[in-house]
Every structure is written in C-alpha cells, then in structure tokens.
Amino acid sequence: MRLTEIPQEELYQGSLGCSGCGSTLAVRLTLKALGRRAIFVVPAACISTVSCYFPQTPFRVPMLVMAFAATGAAISGMSAALKRQGKSDITVVGFAGDGGTVDIGLQSLSCALEGGRKFIYICYDNEAYMNTGVQRSGATPYGATTATTPGRHFEDKPKKDMMRIVAAHDIPYAATACVSYPQDYIDKVQRAAAIDGPTYIHVLCPCPPGWGYPTERTIEIGRMAVECGLWSLTELRDGRFVPTHTPRRRRDPSQYYAAQARFREFRSGQG
Amino acid sequence: MGERKFLHANAAIAHGVRLARVPVVAAYPITPQTSIVEKIASFLAEGEMEAEYIKVESEHSALAACLGASAVGSRAFTATSSQGLEFMHEMLAYVSGGRYPLVLAAVNRSVALPWSIWGDQQDSIQQRDTGWIQLYLETAQEALDTTLQAYRIAEDHRVLTPVMLCVDGFLLSHTEEIVEVPDQAAVDAFLPPLDLPFKLDVDYPATQGMGAFGQQYARWRAEQQQAMGRARGVIGEVDAAFGVAFGRSYGGLVEAYRMEGAELALVAMGGIVGTAREVVDEMRAEGRPVGLMKVRAYRPLPRAEIRAALNGLRAVAVVDRDCSFGYEGALCTDLKAALHGLASPPAVYGFIAGLGGSDVPPEMLRDIIERAAAGEASKDEGEFVGI
Ligand SMILES: Cc1ncc(C[n+]2csc(CCOP(=O)(O)OP(=O)(O)O)c2C)c(N)n1
Ligand code: SF4
Numbered sequence: 001m002r003l004t005e006i007p008q009e010e011l012y013q014g015s016l017g018c019s020g021c022g023s024t025l026a027v028r029l030t031l032k033a034l035g036r037r038a039i040f041v042v043p044a045a046c047i048s049t050v051s052c053y054f055p056q057t058p059f060r061v062p063m064l065v066m067a068f069a070a071t072g073a074a075i076s077g078m079s080a081a082l083k084r085q086g087k088s089d090i091t092v093v094g095f096a097g098d099g100g101t102v103d104i105g106l107q108s109l110s111c112a113l114e115g116g117r118k119f120i121y122i123c124y125d126n127e128a129y130m131n132t133g134v135q136r137s138g139a140t141p142y143g144a145t146t147a148t149t150p151g152r153h154f155e156d157k158p159k160k161d162m163m164r165i166v167a168a169h170d171i172p173y174a175a176t177a178c179v180s181y182p183q184d185y186i187d188k189v190q191r192a193a194a195i196d197g198p199t200y201i202h203v204l205c206p207c208p209p210g211w212g213y214p215t216e217r218t219i220e221i222g223r224m225a226v227e228c229g230l231w232s233l234t235e236l237r238d239g240r241f242v243p244t245h246t247p248r249r250r251r252d253p254s255q256y257y258a259a260q261a262r263f264r265e266f267r268s269g270q271g
Numbered sequence: 272m273g274e275r276k277f278l279h280a281n282a283a284i285a286h287g288v289r290l291a292r293v294p295v296v297a298a299y300p301i302t303p304q305t306s307i308v309e310k311i312a313s314f315l316a317e318g319e320m321e322a323e324y325i326k327v328e329s330e331h332s333a334l335a336a337c338l339g340a341s342a343v344g345s346r347a348f349t350a351t352s353s354q355g356l357e358f359m360h361e362m363l364a365y366v367s368g369g370r371y372p373l374v375l376a377a378v379n380r381s382v383a384l385p386w387s388i389w390g391d392q393q394d395s396i397q398q399r400d401t402g403w404i405q406l407y408l409e410t411a412q413e414a415l416d417t418t419l420q421a422y423r424i425a426e427d428h429r430v431l432t433p434v435m436l437c438v439d440g441f442l443l444s445h446t447e448e449i450v451e452v453p454d455q456a457a458v459d460a461f462l463p464p465l466d467l468p469f470k471l472d473v474d475y476p477a478t479q480g481m482g483a484f485g486q487q488y489a490r491w492r493a494e495q496q497q498a499m500g501r502a503r504g505v506i507g508e509v510d511a512a513f514g515v516a517f518g519r520s521y522g523g524l525v526e527a528y529r530m531e532g533a534e535l536a537l538v539a540m541g542g543i544v545g546t547a548r549e550v551v552d553e554m555r556a557e558g559r560p561v562g563l564m565k566v567r568a569y570r571p572l573p574r575a576e577i578r579a580a581l582n583g584l585r586a587v588a589v590v591d592r593d594c595s596f597g598y599e600g601a602l603c604t605d606l607k608a609a610l611h612g613l614a615s616p617p618a619v620y621g622f623i624a625g626l627g628g629s630d631v632p633p634e635m636l637r638d639i640i641e642r643a644a645a646g647e648a649s650k651d652e653g654e655f656v657g658i
Contacts, residue, residue: 037473041339048480054487057478062471064342065480067365070335073327077297077336078471080323081345084294090473108335111328 001186007032011060016050020215022179022205022222023047023097026124029182030093033189036061038091041075043105044068045097046131047124069104071096072112072121079117091120091193098125098139101202102162113169113198120192121200123162126207134210138162141230143257143266146210154266166200167236173199174236175244179206180222184233184245191235204231212261221259228253273453273517280411280443283450284376284436285310287418288348289320290458291374295347297325297336301355302388303440304378308350330355334362334375341371342479344470346422348373352440353380356394360401366433367402367495369480372425372467373433374418375403379541379592380440381627389628390440392541396569396593396601402495404434404502405569407540412450413521414438419453420509423462427509429501431468437569439542439592441628453517461516499571506568524573526565527580529555533562535644536581536617538606539590540566543624543631547590550636561640566602574609581610584617588643590636591653592625599623599653618646621653629657 011031017024023046031038040063042048048065051058066074075094082090094112096105101123109121128146129135135148138160149155166174173195177185185203192199206221208214213221225231227247234241257263278286285307288296298308314320327333330351337347351359356377366373377395381387395405404424408414414436421434438444471479483491507523514520529551530536537547544565554561564580566573581587591600598604603621610616620643625631635657642648 036476039343039471039473049482052478052481054481054483054491057481059478060476062473062476063478064339064471065478065482066338067331067335067361070332070362073297073325073332073335074339074342076325076327076332077295077339077347078343079339080325080336081295081340081343081347084323084345085343107328108332111326111332115325117325 001183001190003183006182006186007035011036012058015058017046018209018215020208020218022207022218023124023126024050025179026122026203026205027095029179029185030095030122030189031061033186034091034093034193037089038093039063039078041066041071041078041092041094043071043096043100044131045100046126047095047097049131068100070108071100071105072108072110075119075121076112076115076117079119088118092118094119094121096121096123097130098123098127099129099137102138102160110169113166113171113200116197118196119198120189121198123202124205125202126205126210127159128210130207130210144262145265146262152265152269162202163241167239171200172197174201176202176232176234178204178222178226178231178233180219180226181233181245188235210262213259217259224251224256224259227251228256230256273451273457275449275451277447278411278450279445279447280408280414280438281306281378282310283411283415284350284418284438285314286452287415289314290453290455291346291419291422291462293346293348294322295325295337295340295345296322296349297327297333297347298349299327299330299333299351299355301352303380303390303444304350304352304355304376306444307376307378330358331362334359334366337373338362338366338369338371341373342471344465344467346465350376350378352378353382353394356398357382360398363398363401363403368491370431371433372422372431374421374425374436375433376436376438378438378440378444387627390442391626391628392437392592393594395435395437398435399570399601402432403570404432404499405437406434406567407437407569408443409542409544409565411443411448412519414443415450415452416513416517416519417521419458419462420513423509424502424505426465427505428468430498430505432495432498432502437541442542457516461513503571503573521567522565524568525576525580526567528563528565530562530564530580532560534560534585535640536562536564536584536587537590537636537640538564538566538587538602540569540602541592543590543592546631546633547636550633550640554637554640569602572605572609577606577609578613581617582613583615586643586646587617587619588639589619589621590631590639591621591623594623594653603653618650620648620650622648622656623653624656
C-alpha cells in the first residue's frame with residue numbers, strides 16, 4: 001500500500017498507552033489495514049490494559065479481552081462459530097504480546113495453528129512483560145536488563161526464535177514486521193486477511209519506558225533494529241523466510257544498543 | 272414421542288447436545304468424560320449432527336474456544352472431569368463473569384493427589400464459587416433432559432449464567448439405563464435458537480471483557496448475584512415447562528422424596544440419591560418416619576426450599592462426596608447455614624462418603640440415618656464413613 005493510500009479513518013483512538021508506544025501504533029495500523037469487518041481478541045497485556053475500562057473503549061471494531069494463555073483458543077472458537085453462521089468475510093484477529101505468545105500462550109497458539117481455521121494471529125513484540133512492569137519474557141533479547149534480569153544480571157539467553165516454531169506448523173502465511181515500516185506491515189496484514197486459514201505476523205514494537213529511550217524515537221529505534229540486522233522484515237514462502245525489505249544502509253549494532261538504557265550494563269560489560 | 276435407547280449418562284448428554292443443535296463443541300479427553308465427546312464426534316462423522324468440533328490441546332483452551340463462540344452469538348458445549356475441570360478454573364470465572372450462557376458437563380471424578388480415576392464430587396464442589404449454576408443429576412435420563420433444560424436456563428435473559436451439569440463418574444457415566452431420547456421437533460419447540468442480548472457484531476461494534484474497578488466491579492458482581500437469584504425461579508420454571516412438553520420433571524431446585532410426616536431426612540446430591548430412595552422406601556416400609564431431600568441445584572442454593580422441607584425435623588444426615596479440608600463436607604456447611612434461624616431447626620450431621628469411587632451401598636446410608644437418628648455422630652465436623 002502506498003503511503004497516500006493508508007486510510008485516514010481511525011478505528012483505535014484514545015488509548016491510555018504511553019506516548020511513543022509502538023504497540024498501540026500496531027493496533028492502529030492493523031485496523032487501517034482491515035477496516036471495520038474485523039473482530040479483535042486481546043489477552044491480558046498492555047493493549048488490553050491501556051484500552052478497555054468500562055465504560056470506555058478506544059476500539060471501533062468489536063473486541064474481546066481474553067485470559068492471558070488463551071488467545072489461540074478463543075480465536076479458533078470464534079472463527080468456527082462465524083463459519084457456522086456463514087460470516088466468512090469477517091477477519092478474526094488475535095493480538096497478543098510477546099509474553100502472551102512465546103510463553104504462556106504458546107500451547108494454545110500451537111493448537112490453533114494446527115487447527116486450520118481462518119484467523120490472523122499477531123504477536124506485538126515489545127520484548128518483555130511490559131504490562132506488569134518490564135519483566136523478561138522468552139522474547140527478551142540477549143543483553144537486555146528487565147525487572148527480573150536486573151543490572152549486571154541482564155538476559156543471558158538469545159531471543160526465542162518464534163518464527164521457526166511458527167514455520168514448523170506449516171501454515172499458509174507467516175511474516176515478520178516492524179511498526180516503523182507501516183506500509184510493509186499493512187501489506188502483510190492484508191495478505192494474511194485474504195487467506196482462508198491460520199496466519200501469523202510477528203511485529204516488533206519498540207516501547208519507550210521498557211527499552212529506555214525518549215518517546216519521540218520509537219520509529220527510529222525500530223528502523224535501527226532492522227538496519228542493524230537485529231530484526232528483519234520477512235515473509236515465509238515455501239518454508240523459507242524471504243526478506244520483504246532490505247535496508248539500503250547497514251548500521252553497526254552498537255548504535256542500537258547505545259540508544260537504549262536496557263542495554264547499558266551489557267555494553268559496559270563489553271568494555 | 273421419542274425413541275427408547277439403552278444409554279449411559281455420557282451418551283445421553285451427547286444426545287442432548289445434538290438435539291440442542293449446538294454448533295460449536297470444544298473438548299479435551301479425560302476419563303470418565305471422554306465418551307461424551309467421542310459420541311459427539313461419531314454423530315458428526317455420521318452426519319447426525321452439524322457442528323464445528325474444535326480439537327483443542329487443553330481444557331483451558333476448550334472453554335476459551337467455547338467463550339469465543341459464545342461471544343459472537345453461538346451456542347457451545349464442552350465437557351471435562353477432575354484435573355481437566357481444575358485446569359479450566361481461570362476460564363470458568365471468565366465465562367461466568369462475561370455472562371456467556373455455556374453448558375459444561377462435569378463428569379465427577381476425584382482429584383489428585385492421590386490420583387484416582389474414580390468418582391466423587393470434589394472436582395465440581397471445588398468450583399462452587401466460580402459463578403456457575405451447578406445442577407447435580409441422578410440418572411442418565413435426567414442428564415439428557417437437563418442438558419436441554421440447561422441451555423434454556425443459561426440463555427434466559429433473566430439469567431445469562433453458564434450451567435455446569437454435574438454427573439457422577441462411572442456411577443452414571445458408565446452404567447446404562449433405558450433412556451427416552453426426545454424428537455428433534457419437540458426439542459426445537461422447547462428450546463428456541465440462541466438469542467443473545469449482546470454479541471460481538473461488526474455492524475454494532477462493542478467491547479467485551481472490560482476492566483472495571485472498585486464500585487463498577489462490585490456492581491458487576493452484584494448483577495451476577497442477582498442473576499443467580501433469578502435463576503432459582505427460572506430453573507423451576509424450565510423444569511416445569513419440560514414436564515409439560517415431555518412428561519418428565521425433576522422437582523426444579525430440590526426434590527423432597529417421601530417427606531410427608533418425616534422426622535428424619537437424608538440429604539444428598541447426584542447418583543447416590545438413587546440408592547437413597549431405596550433405603551428410604553425400605554425404612555418407610557418398616558414404619559420409620561424417614562424422608563429424602565435431593566439437592567438438584569447446588570448453586571444457586573435453594574435456601575427457601577431447604578428450610579421449608581427440613582423445618583421441624585428431628586435430625587438430618589447430609590452425605591457429601593467431597594470435603595472442604597479443615598471443616599466438613601461443603602453441602603453440609605451450606606445446609607447448616609440455610610437452616611440457621613429456623614424456629615425448630617433439625618440437628619444436622621455431616622457424613623463424608625464415596626470418595627475416590629468407594630462404594631456407598633444401601634447399608635451404609637441406612638447406618639448413616641440410624642446414627643443421625645440416635646444423635647451419635649458429630650454435629651461439628653464431617654465424619655468419614657467406610658474407611
Ligand atoms: C494467568 C495469568 N498470569 C499472569 C498474569 C499477569 N499478567 C498480565 S499482563 C502480563 C504481561 C503481559 O506481557 P506481554 O504478553 O509480553 O504483553 P505486554 O504487556 O508486554 O504488552 C502478565 C504477566 C495474568 N493476567 N494471567
Ligand atoms: S509500557 Fe510500552 S508497550 Fe506498554 S503501553 Fe507503554 S509503551 Fe506501550
């Protein structure tokens with residue numbers, strides 16, 4: 001989609017998210033890609049917490065807050081029911097954080113991917129349990145400090161390779177994305193929506209308070225992740241991840257680490 | 272008229288689900304529940320039922336999938352037992368709090384440790400406070416009939432609260448009896464299609480599963496409690512309507528059996544009520560003033576009916592197939608509380624029997640009644656019998 005074609009209509013507006021939040025931006029972009037014929041399912045996470053307090057909601061599409069571990073199951077049930085009702089034009093979207101996806105929700109997601117029903121599962125990856133105050137998740141990268149990997153005891157395992165887990169399910173569509181590349185992301189959401197089966201998108205969403213950078217740098221930080229080769233924009237095609245965007249310039253990863261407080265101890269350890 | 276078949280309660284429930292035209296079923300295997308969903312799977316395979324069967328990877332997911340279906344306005348069903356019901360615990364509260372009118376068959380089984388596949392009611396009793404209506408059933412026929420009643424109760428706009436059908440493992444789930452399976456047309460007349468006052472609809476977008484704090488939260492809970500209160504009336508109404516339509520009914524919330532002129536009563540839930548009827552008949556034949564109260568609805572607790580039935584009796588023996596450790600059987604405690612303040616309350620004796628599938632033969636029930644009649648048992652805490 002061209003930049004000028006991105007719909008002006010806001011279907012997610014007025015959340016309580018932090019300024020500069022990459023995750024709420026991902027919701028906005030998802031709904032710009034899908035329009036009004038979508039139903040959102042969000043488990044316990046920042047997005048549900050900054051969105052839905054009775055009687056207010058920033059969602060202009062139907063939306064359901066789900067138990068932390070159960071997004072995959074809930075979207076399967078919903079998709080099955082809509083199929084029975086003959087409403088195949090509605091896109092069911094599971095929208096879960098990295099903790100809700102790669103940790104507690106993995107079992108339910110795996111079964112949903114096997115099950116073959118039509119939905120888009122989007123993991124918005126801010127690389128920690130942000131909602132509960134920045135604790136590490138399986139998606140926290142090597143070197144990051146969090147509340148449970150504090151100071152010098154920064155995360156000492158690499159980020160879980162969720163895409164290989166997803167790919168092992170042999171689903172019709174899977175992609176990685178980053179909110180800093182809105183057109184690429186919107187295209188992927190639309191491609192997923194067109195498929196009659198389970199699809200998965202893993203979108204990197206920088207988080208100013210969790211990562212430790214000024215709020216106005218979210219887009220830039222996401223771009224740096226890609227330009228430094230620490231994250232890539234890809235699609236799964238015939239079992240292989242094919243890049244959908246190759247950065248024109250490559251940057252030194254030390255710039256990425258230097259820009260975020262969460263890597264301070266890791267960098268100082270590097271001398 | 273329906274068709275008479277030789278069925279165990281699990282198959283009877285599967286027929287109920289088929290007849291209720293449930294479009295979404297999600298379940299995970301566990302003994303002694305499994306044959307319900309196996310039967311449903313065979314109905315689907317043979318084209319006798321049309322539904323989406325979601326083969327989930329856990330009970331937590333089974334109930335979450337049902338919730339998802341209900342949220343967009345479809346009826347759904349799941350069944351489980353024991354560890355499976357425990358594994359669902361979080362989702363049970365999501366479903367009742369979200370007011371999704373689902374029906375779940377809990378085929379009662381003891382919980383680990385020590386693990387045992389055999390029956391008692393510890394599993395569903397442990398879920399008492401999750402906000403579900405709990406109906407404890409006595410026969411396979413009642414299980415089929417109550418599956419149909421359960422959807423009508425749960426989906427009633429005055430109630431909108433999920434129903435747990437509690438069916439004793441093995442005692443009912445694996446013993447066959449003659450069951451009349453109603454006609455589809457008669458069921459369709461009794462149970463209209465699901466009509467939810469709210470559902471997720473792209474043409475009328477709304478959010479479900481909201482956060483609410485403090486007073487808002489408390490009000491939400493108060494509404495659940497009021498709905499449970501209204502469910503008392505609706506359970507009775509629906510059972511009576513079922514009686515008119517099919518010629519069978521079960522007393523609604525409680526059934527008082529041979530309570531005329533009784534001075535002593537046995538109180539029980541579920542499959543052992545069948546044995547208790549025999550014991551009461553026997554003792555009545557000997558001229559003993561003994562009656563029986565079957566508690567069919569445990570939640571909502573039929574307080575008024577319990578008080579009316581037991582007021583003025585000399586002694587009551589309550590049989591629990593569960594234990595609230597550190598106190599006594601759960602039904603016993605609830606019964607004592609329900610009777611509190613009566614002008615002439617009976618002495619209440621609690622007995623814990625039939626755990627882990629141990630047998631509760633007629634002699635044991637008779638002995639329990641005799642002990643209560645003689646005032647020999649403890650009024651303070653549940654007494655384990657048969658160990
Ligand atoms: C069963 C369960 N365990 C724990 C929690 C507490 N909890 C709520 S949100 C959350 C973290 C969510 O992290 P993630 O999925 O990464 O999303 P984020 O908040 O980072 O957007 C946790 C631990 C819960 N709601 N449910
Ligand atoms: S903590 Fe991070 S993910 Fe959560 S709302 Fe704030 S910026 Fe967004």
